[in-house]
Amino acid sequence: MLSTWFGKRELNDVSVVRRFELSEGLGLGAVTGLGYFAAYLSESAYKAYFGLPSLYADISLNAIVLAMSCIVVVGLLFWVFTQHDHLRRTGQYLLPVLLPLSVGFMLGLKLDFRVEQSLLLIVFYLLLFILFMAALFILAVYKQWVSAGALFIVIMMSVSSASGYLVASNQVEYLVVRKGNATYAVVDVYKESLVLMPVDLKKRTVKPEYLFVDHKTEIQSAMQLQKKRIGPLTLEQ
Numbered sequence: 001m002l003s004t005w006f007g008k009r010e011l012n013d014v015s016v017v018r019r020f021e022l023s024e025g026l027g028l029g030a031v032t033g034l035g036y037f038a039a040y041l042s043e044s045a046y047k048a049y050f051g052l053p054s055l056y057a058d059i060s061l062n063a064i065v066l067a068m069s070c071i072v073v074v075g076l077l078f079w080v081f082t083q084h085d086h087l088r089r090t091g092q093y094l095l096p097v098l099l100p101l102s103v104g105f106m107l108g109l110k111l112d113f114r115v116e117q118s119l120l121l122i123v124f125y126l127l128l129f130i131l132f133m134a135a136l137f138i139l140a141v142y143k144q145w146v147s148a149g150a151l152f153i154v155i156m157m158s159v160s161s162a163s164g165y166l167v168a169s170n171q172v173e174y175l176v177v178r179k180g181n182a183t184y185a186v187v188d189v190y191k192e193s194l195v196l197m198p199v200d201l202k203k204r205t206v207k208p209e210y211l212f213v214d215h216k217t218e219i220q221s222a223m224q225l226q227k228k229r230i231g232p233l234t235l236e237q
Contacts, residue, residue: 031068031071031072031075032064032068034067034068034071034153034156035064035065035067035068035071036059036064036067037156037157037160038067038070038071038156038157038159038160039059039060039063039064039066039067039160040054040057040059041157041160041161041164042063042067042160042161042163042164043057043058043059043063043164044057044161044164045160045161045162045163045164045165045168046164046165046167046168046188047168047188048164048165049164049165049168049169049235050168050187050188050197050206050235051208051235052188052195052210056188056190056195058189058190058191067160071156074099077091077095077099078091078095078136078137078140081094081095081137082137082140082141088141091137092134092137092138092141095133095137096130096131096133096134096136096137097130099133100126100129100130100133101126103129103159103163104126107163107166107167110167111166111167111170111171112172114170114172115166115170116169116170116232117166117169117170125162129155129159132151132154132155133155135151136148136151136152136155139151169232169234170231170232171231171232171233172229172230172231172232173227173228173229173230173231174186174187174199174227174228174230174231174233175194175225175226175227175228176199176225176226176227176228176230177196177223177224177225177226178224179211182198183198183199183201184196184197184198184199184211185197185199185206185230185233186225187206187233190212192214192215193212193213193214193215194212194213194214194215195210195211195212196210196211196212196213197209197210197211199230199233200236201230204230204231204232204233204234205233205234205235205236206233206234206235206236207236208235208236
């Protein structure tokens with residue numbers, strides 16, 4: 001009897017370990033997939049601003065790691081603030097405001113807190129972001145995981161796309177080079193190539209024409225790239 005009891009307990013322990021490993025693996029896979037998807041959306045939105053198709057979205061490892069880190073931090077914060085009544089009462093007011101402001105602060109640092117969009121529009125989207133985060137917190141409190149997961153993905157997609165667009169539309173400093181009678185601005189990097197577009201420095205516009213210059217070619221031809229504050233740039237229609 002005793003050996004049978006120990007045998008059953010050992011089987012139960014093995015089953016628990018396997019379930020833990022399975023859930024851990026699924027969680028890691030989900031975070032990795034969402035991180036890659038978020039980085040892809042941000043990169044695609046950046047390129048779309050300059051008229052480049054999403055085919056040329058080149059996702060860096062740093063972007064994926066950053067997106068994954070943000071997802072993990074948000075998940076941990078929601079988990080902590082939904083475990084106890086005291087934290088839950090605090091979290092329902094703190095998290096929906098803190099997280100959007102944190103995202104805005106990070107974008108502001110990247111853009112030197114200079115944006116071309118109107119302040120009213122920014123405030124509107126910030127309030128909308130806060131509203132969605134409040135709804136997400138309520139769903140998490142009531143353990144509506146399917147709805148919470150779907151809403152989280154929608155928020156993640158919106159924030160990722162918006163961040164890519166904001167960076168592209170408010171970027172000021174570019175590397176500029178003269179080739180013949182034309183002036184080109186380096187708007188992006190794709191794999192081992194610089195992506196150059198003809199730029200009108202007076203109108204601050206770029207033409208939808210693209211020149212891919214390999215890094216090795218750049219060194220061999222001794223292209224002189226100069227950093228200039230010529231932005232924000234817009235795409236000629």
